[in-house]
Amino acid sequence: MYEYVLKTNQLSKKFKGHTALDKVNLSIRKGSIYGFIGQNGAGKSTLIRMVTGLAFPTQGTIELFGASEEQALIQARKRIGSIIESPALFPHMTASENLEANRILRGIPGKDCVPRMLEQVGLQGAGKKKAKNFSLGMKQRLGLAIALLGDPEFLILDEPTNGLDPMGVVEMRELLKRLNRELGITIMISSHILSELHLMASHYGIIHRGQLLEQLTAEELNEKCQQYLFIKVDDPGKATAVIQNELGTADFEVMQDGTIKLYSRIEQPGKVSTALFSAGLEIEKFMPMGEDLESYFTKRIGGNPNV
Incomplete structure (x- = not known):
């Protein structure tokens, strides 16, 4: 029995001398929700396209459900459902007709899966409405229903919440x-909405400039996302002197707006606030906080995630 639905070994892809993917060793455990994180051009879509058979590696291997031989991979890909970029829909067809057309194209037996998939994604009430008149959220749901045809064991979703409103x-x-x-x-999810991934992923992979920097579990991420005391005072310079001289630590960071993140003495907030107050500082804000996935990602790639 396989433990990982996907493993890659030294997976690389080059386009005209440009290395889009560089010796990536990635593993996705069965039953997990894997958040795949990276900037535009980091290599996320390139890897996804190779896993789904839409592109071929320059070097390295792909293993799906324990299979790595070419013919076995072709069969294994039948156990995958995917949405890559935007869902491919027939605009003049209803949701039911779109599913039926895809079922026939993919050779999936039995029409009973169509209403079942519509109910699965909450589109059973779409009726005779054409896909061209669907909201973006409905189109994404229909794309997901198409990906779910054939009851896949592994879903690969490239930006599934892209363009949706907050409720969507x-x-x-x-x-x-x-x-x-x-x-x-x-489920493997490639997404730019890091705060959203943080609410559902059980595992993460961080890719940057074609290289997989790190893989970690949600528990490991929570441990690594540093906790700190957020401090805002009327004189940041004086406050840093107090922190260094009175509290005996240099484990802090002064932000551009003058606020201070103190990474030590977290268990002694009373001692910290007393030292600042005794030095005559006016404390405007003082609270314990923790870094989120976006902050960790920014630190990990050494820059601005939006660049």
């Missing part, structure tokens, strides 16, 4: 969590 993002998140929890589907 929440609905998609809860739907994916339910598919993972109730049906045991392993």
